[in-house]
Amino acid sequence: MPSQKSRILVVEDEAIVALDIQSRLRYMGYDVAGVASTGEDAVDKAGKLKPNLILMDIMLEGGMDGIEAAGLIKENFGIPVVYLTAYADKQTLERAKITNPFGYIIKPFEDRELQTTIEMAVYKYETDRKLVLSERLLATTLKSLGEAVVTTGADGLVRFLNPVAEQFLGVKLEEAQGRTLPELLRHDDSCMAGFGSHTCRFTRSSGESVPIETNVSPILDDWGGTVGSVLVFRDISERVKSERNLREYVASLRESLEATVEALAVTAEKRDPYTAGHQQRVAALATAIAAELGLDGDRLEGLRVAGLLHDIGKIYIPAEILAKPSTLTNIEMGLIKTHSEVGFDILKNIPFPWPVAQCVLQHHERLNGSGYPAGLSDGQISEEAKILSVADVVEAMSSHRPYRAALGLDRALGEVKRNRGVLYFPDAVDACLGLFESGRFSFEMEERA
Structure with a gap:
């Protein structure tokens, strides 16, 4: 029996075969979400019923075969498809590959083969889906991180803070001007270990220690002399957590x-x-x-x-x-x-x-x-x-x-x-x-x- 009851849409244009597949699925503990006999009907019911998996015959009534239907279902709904067909010729297989199916079972088949393919298809789909969602979460977190910008002159005194830096450091530009970076940052020594990228910890005025990533670049004059520096830093707490x-x-x-x-x-x-x-x-x-x-x-x-x-x-x-x-x-x-x-x-x-x-x-x-x-x-x-x-x-x-x-x-x-x-x-x-x-x-x- 499947570990979790999956809802399956059966796409088969032969009524007797469709009934047999439904009977087998129910016997194995699955829920038959619906039955379609044409490619057009399959696409429509996939969108309306949102099954966990679709068992798709390739040769169907109407103008749309199973491979075309599977392509549309993948593009519009992302529902995994397992082909359940009597066709295994090279041309059909090459067409089917384009839709990236989660399984391909040749009729006639045994219940064990069907159940194993369904379980593995559902497992692979859920695993892939979770991984994609996790990657999206991480990407969104990274893109949402605000970057603070601080510039200093040749004397090491602050000349500019952008609004993100003001908020992060808890000071306004007017208060920061004329002060040094060590005074403002309250960081460990690795934050300013020369030009380049560094990670270190910043201590807020509340005493909270925050991991930050910094990049220090020189500001050069026309002759290559250093006339100041730009410090870009960001709170990487969320990234570290992610x-x-x-x-x-x-x-x-x-x-x-x-x-x-x-x-x-x-x-x-x-x-x-x-x-x-x-x-x-x-x-x-x-x-x-x-x-x-x-x-x-x-x-x-x-x-x-x-x-x-x-x-x-x-x-x-x-x-x-x-x-x-x-x-x-x-x-x-x-x-x-x-x-x-x-x-x-x-x-x-x-x-x-x-x-x-x-x-x-x-x-x-x-x-x-x-x-x-x-x-x-x-x-x-x-x-x-x-x-x-x-x-x-x-x-x-x-x-x-x-x-x-x-x-x-x-x-x-x-x-x-x-x-x-x-x-x-x-x-x-x-x-x-x-x-x-x-x-x-x-x-x-x-x-x-």
Whole structure:
């Protein structure tokens, strides 16, 4: 069920299909805001109903198709659109891209695919909208800051104050003339640390300390001599506050992303309780290996997220197969092997700042091309996926499975060592062995942490 009930406008010109979509949406807990069968009707109802999301068929009755309607809706109302269509030809896709859709689902589709796309589209839209609003707030604050201007002569005495400076300093021009800047500003020494820009604190007559930004420029005569100076300063209290709020907001977005990742990871493990904790342990080992190889912090975070989600595609596999206590048949094993592609399909439209979906897709590929799903070889597999595959094999062999007892860490490490350079990335294997042999990593250590 969606975490928050979204109102969805369905745009579909086939009545039976429209009824089916409405039924599915209501079953999944969404509110159907309305139904439109033409592009013109879709634009009209989008403006009147203000839904959270629009499911848009491309081929519609009338003179306006779904892509044209989506363009007008984006321009006039900014409502996110997900295309729900049977058309996936190159020309249609290129046209659809122009409208920047929040998803593209090909008919026929499964409820899980529809719900995942809707949830991710709404999440992305809300995240983008909040970020835009935050940026507008910050921009408005910066543009509204008044600048105070003070000029002095060669003797350092004040010659001019503008009205903003008068208000800020609490003195009139007549009172300020003939006095020095240090007398007026009541600032710390950094405010007047030579020409250029500085930040410092100004103490008001009330005793309040205010952060200010100053820029001091010389006034030059025709021969380049300094005959005075111009001091421009502004109260940056609001900017400092806004920047702090923005940092907190970005941190909040990261927390929301982390919560989403954790929720997706738990979803996969609920389907396969015998591997509970597997994704977390694989993520921990993969990031430890990557750190040994010198990957930077951003790539480490992307690999950690990929590790937490690498088996998300198992939600597609029947639970009785995942929990089967005996050897799997070829058909069952073939179904299991689809999980990396399913995981890719689930994650590919999520706007992660890292190539998470690609890493999930490739984590069962092998250097010699014997892996799946695409039989990629060494140069075609990303470094993150090669690292993740080593961590996945070591953890999986070390742990209990319904169809076999745990094989133990020694056999797991022996497997990657024996096939180093054949199946597994040599650098990742070496780093993995070094971590365990030195005692700097263990699964028990990670679980205690």
